[in-house]
Amino acid sequence: MSVTMQQMELILEKIAPVRFAEEWDNSGFNVNFHNREITGIMICLDVLPEIIEEAEKKGCNLLISHHPLLFRATKRIDSERYEGKCIRMLAERGISLYCAHTSMDSAPDGINTWLADQFHLTEREYIQDGVAEHFYEIAVHVPCEHADKVRRAMTAAGAGRLGEYEECTFNIYGEGTFRPNEYAHPYIGKTGEMETVKEVRISAICSESDTERVLRAVRAVHPYEVPAISVLRTEEPKTLQSGLGIVGDLPQRLPVREVLDRLKKILQTDSVRVAGDIEKSVARIGICGGAAGDFAEAARKKGAELFITGEIKHNEYAARSEIILAEAGHFDTEKCFCRIYEQGLQKCLDDVNYNIAIYVTNLRRPYVNY
Template sequence: MAKKSGAAVRFTLGDLSAAVDALAPFRLAYDWDNVGLQIGDPAASVTNVLIALEVDNDAIDAAVRVKAQAIVAHHPLIFRPLKNLREDSVSGALIARLVRGKIGLIAAHTNLDRVKEGTNGALAAAMDLQDTEILEPLPLHDDLKFVVFVPPENSLSVIDAIHRGGGAMIGNYSHCTFRSTGSGTFIPGEGADPTIGVPGKLEQTPEDRLEAVVPEHCIRAVLEKVRDVHPYETMGYDIIRLFDAEPSYGLGLIGRLPVAMKLEALAQALHKACDADATSIVGRASTRVRRIAVVSGSAGGSLAGLSPARCDAVVTGELGYHMAAEARDRGLNVVLLGHAASEKIFAPHFARQLGNKLADAPGGGPKLHTHTRYRDPAQTVAVRSATKTSRRK
């Protein structure tokens, strides 16, 4: 929420973090990752933002030039818990520069890899891929479906109990359930103290089936609240994990080129579009490809789920030697752009999305700048073969 300063309304670092979270939810990051607001005061005013692949001295210099109070970086600067903050270390010196310069830092790493318009969306846009779908969907919600069976006269109290436990919310609506009526059958056993029926006799009684969505972290509280009001000695219920039939989140994309082209031509076009240092291919250069899988950075973990039947080629940043050999032996065509080249083009792509998101912010939000001047640490060396010549004496 933008903060008021006198009559003016300020856009803050916290507002920027919330906007990034809305576009690429931080909860989507892998457990080993570290994303979100890493450096800075959430209440600090922000009028200029630099979007960059990672934080190095060149990126900080660029931020200083544009008077940025915040950097949104793809690669986290603070990745593991800090045991100390020493300026004789590379990361320590960079952190100190940001703190002294009062430049906040927000990291959007694997959460940005798992949204359709993130890093992979930028690479897909460079190829004008069409009909794109998530390559590796995240099939599970963090929500559960809670189903409970209750006498009709107790349904409203149970619905309220589900709500008080933290369930039955959909958007801005509470007490959201589906209710259907049927018949429940049971025979109370010896020693039972049934609300309805007698031990040893088959009982058939009207019951409502109530269904509600419950966040996973609330399910224990919901069970406790419902048990408090449920009339049965033994409450019948189901807990169902939800799957998304049309997943919105996941790693990578797959789609079609507007027209088929040779693998070599695709590699050359991407080399130019991504300003790559060196681009290589796995497969025959003359092979015509159209259905393309995209995994920015490194596609090593995604290779097992890909086959020539599923895609004509994979576009990524890098593969280890053994992964590349496996791709070749399995008949997979691959374009390798280099890790930085496959990801740095996200900056202008993400800047457009963030600009649209902040269009209604006070004053149109902060001014967005991009920094894309990155090179892979390993540089290609052009080696000329020596030609032996002989002289006559």
């Protein structure tokens, strides 16, 4: 089955939705040749001329990278410089470029979750909360004899789900009054006469994504021409759909040296830079791939005794306060992107029976050596 770029974009949104990305970021399509059939996909960490050539040789016309090619505002395209050269090569070969940067950092199954999983962290919380799905209270007034039917319709459409509980509603009984005018077609009562009806106000919490479906279900079974429905957004509960960085508890308190040895093994790297007392032991750590040294203080406030990231600036080391910092390299903390994204994409393609070849480029070593 042929798959177009537009169809592929819908699939890519399931893995790391662009709405999860930071405002300053440029996740999503950097180069897009619309309506073309996908011939193959290559996944990489960075867009490089040799990777574009590799994609062409393997018959791929969609390149997916972690780091955007067009990151900051581009004022000119110079084919002799890095960005311009890559854009020219992509255009000449008809290769589209999609970037999953902070969208993949923040995704529930993204880079930081993978890093946290390697340490089996529990009691997790995001260092910086991302996109939150709010809940709404939907309330409707209905004649008592129709209450069960309306209540079942509401809960079947998704209302009344709180944690491990379902069909949670609150019911207030009272009397409703109304007077139909000459144009009305009342279910109960007569034109021009005041009517009093025994009614119940049924209310239930509903997630933002289910709200429209619940409202349609209520209107479909409600006996009144114009049912009285109110929708109010709640402050609690709310569900975090994404977030940057993770703080969590180790399975047991460990010496810092042991945590760092494990880190090197996980990342398959020879060295990490550390600031702080490495003779201590820690129970709670923070972790965030890439350049996240500015998250150290926020991680400390959430109880982290050790913060691991890929890149830390001089002033961030200087501002360190009662927390051990470990700098494991931008490349090494994010190279897991390629395999994680490949697995997520393959699952999505399998779910819709799309048969497209996916390649992961041979990972280069970091641009600097120690």
